[in-house]
Amino acid sequence: MPRKPETLLDCAPITEKPGIDRAMRVAIQQARRGKKAIGFSNQQAFDAAVAKLVHAIPVDAQVAEWFVNENLIPVVRRRWKKILLNPAVLAIALALAVIGGVFAYRIHEHLRDFPGAEKARHLLAVATSTRSVLLDPLKTDAGTLSDLFFLKHRLEHYDVPAEFADFKVLGTRVFDDEEVLRVAQIWAVEKRMQFFLFPAEKNPKDGSVTDFSDWRFVELEGWTGAVTQRNGVCFMAAIRGRENDLQPYLEKKKQ
């Protein structure tokens, strides 16, 4: 509700205090400059004199004794528990935890990364959406497909590693992918596993390819791929499950 300047002037602060609102300050400034300057000046002198007299009210010694007890209102110390239970703090903490979790996951994921890991993940996505009917039916052992890939598609070194060479195959296909280029996909009978053979990632600086004979793993949306790289070609065995589900196949051959 707007207040008239006259109203404000009647209760104008006796001494300048912080936090005087704008309307009051404007009213005081106008009163000091306007026609009512003398009257307002008299009022201020009057108020100051009364306030001075109030301040001179003697405080009895017995009452003064009570002034020793300075501590009447506790400083509001926000206890940790109270702070932590604040919904805003909880929301921020939760958001930070989620961001931290995602960040940690990404770091963990990339710590295990290897050349070609991105391509492997991309092909895991292909595996999740592939239906067996998309592949050309073929009943043979996976290890025999190298000749087929070489003779029919001119894909050199597209060899299924010994660990999976004995697996029975249901179908196969070769397709061009924008990211991965020429990809050979094999559908195995064993646990509906899928194998992928694709060109290895080249070093962007010198174009060289560094093979690795051990198995490295990628994960995507519940699928896991075990990747190895030989002769500039990557082989990935993909399975719906975790790394543990693939390990027995990889260790079997070692023995």
Add this chain to the structure above:
Amino acid sequence: MLLADEAGKFRASEKLNVSVTTKNLPQLYRFCFLMTGDATKAQEAFQNTVREAALRSARDEPPPDRLWFFRDARWRCLAVTEEGLQAEPGMMEEADISPVAPMQIAQLDPDQLGVWISAASEPQRSALALYYLDEFSLGEMLSLLEMKAPEFAILIGSGRRQFQSWLDATMPYDGEPFDAQET
């Protein structure tokens, strides 16, 4: 004796911390004095308020802010003075504020001012006491008195003119007028 004991307990309480300090407590006493116009009654209201604050603190329900002290003390002052004669509103004459008012006021002693303010009717008495303590912002005073600014302004404005009228009657001043520019 009882007061002394409780004061001792109060001092010993470590749960209490700073906020209403030695600066505010004298102001609280002065407020009580302006409200009652009597040092004994003022002391009684003051001590009861501080005691209540101590008890609340002991119960882990300390006063939330300094306004609580003045609000509590106000009602205690009204209670201790309600047995005496009560002023009625609109019975006093008014006069324009004089340029010599500061000199007239300078001749008063605090007791006279206390008696004059405590003789005002409620809520003007509380309004004048709080206003001339020069302790609170307008918003705080309105909160303490539970009233709107226009009503508060009327109480202060009329109180000021009534006091001037009383000054003119009791403390005539024949010297040079006060030069407000010097303040």
